Amino acid sequence: MKTIMVDMDNVITDGSFKKYIEEFFDISFELDDLTEYAYVQEMTKADVKGFWNYVKNKNFYTDAPLLDGCFEVLKKLKEKYDVYIVTSYLWNETIDISGNNLSNKYYYLQKMLPFIKPEKYIFTTNKDLLNFDIRIDDRINNLNGATTKLLFTAWHNRSIPTNELKEKNIVRVNNWKDIEKVLLNNN
Ligand SMILES: [Mg+2]
Incomplete structure (x- = not known):
């Protein structure tokens, strides 16, 4: 086999990263509009610390x-x-x-x-x-x-x-x- x-x-x-980024930054976007593999880093750079603190204990696969x-x-x-x-x-x-x-x-x-x-x-x-x-x-x-x-x-x-x-x-x-x-x- x-x-x-x-x-x-x-x-x-x-996963749920897109949802959490949209929630935390109060924005809306489509994965298809992105080009970078590391979109999480790209989309959260305005407040990296705040974002990771927000998602730290969240499940990245919820819903x-x-x-x-x-x-x-x-x-x-x-x-x-x-x-x-x-x-x-x-x-x-x-x-x-x-x-x-x-x-x-x-x-x-x-x-x-x-x-x-x-x-x-x-x-x-x-x-x-x-x-x-x-x-x-x-x-x-x-x-x-x-x-x-x-x-x-x-x-x-x-x-x-x-x-x-x-x-x-x-x-x-x-x-x-x-x-x-x-x-x-x-x-
Ligand atoms: Mg993969």
Whole structure:
């Protein structure tokens, strides 16, 4: 059975950061209008300290929906592949209470994707340490080493040109339906 690494943030869910930024700064914005990967840092720079103090004990996954199709497609993938969810949980700004974030991620995954056992969660900041046949992530750097590399489209990676992806043997997937097509329909 081939192994798959599935990233969590911006692949399984976008989390609640956007909501908290909007609440704290009393603004409204769309992720699609952004270009920077580090949008949280960008959008909170007017009052970094105040913002992190505001979210310090909040759950970054409260009321965060799964991205469209994630539940159904992951369930199907699990029948054919050995699926792992690999995610970082450290935020430099709240590193001393990162255990809370790990816990929130753990319970979010259990609640939202109950068919994936906790044994299949890997919490790490260094995905390079691991080997997988297939990797799905919104960051190119996290796709290294896999035979099948799927870049999940997010606001921060839309401008990466197709030829660059081709050179690196990376296939872009815009949503979970695309993942289904690549990993289930063509094999
Ligand atoms: Mg991610």
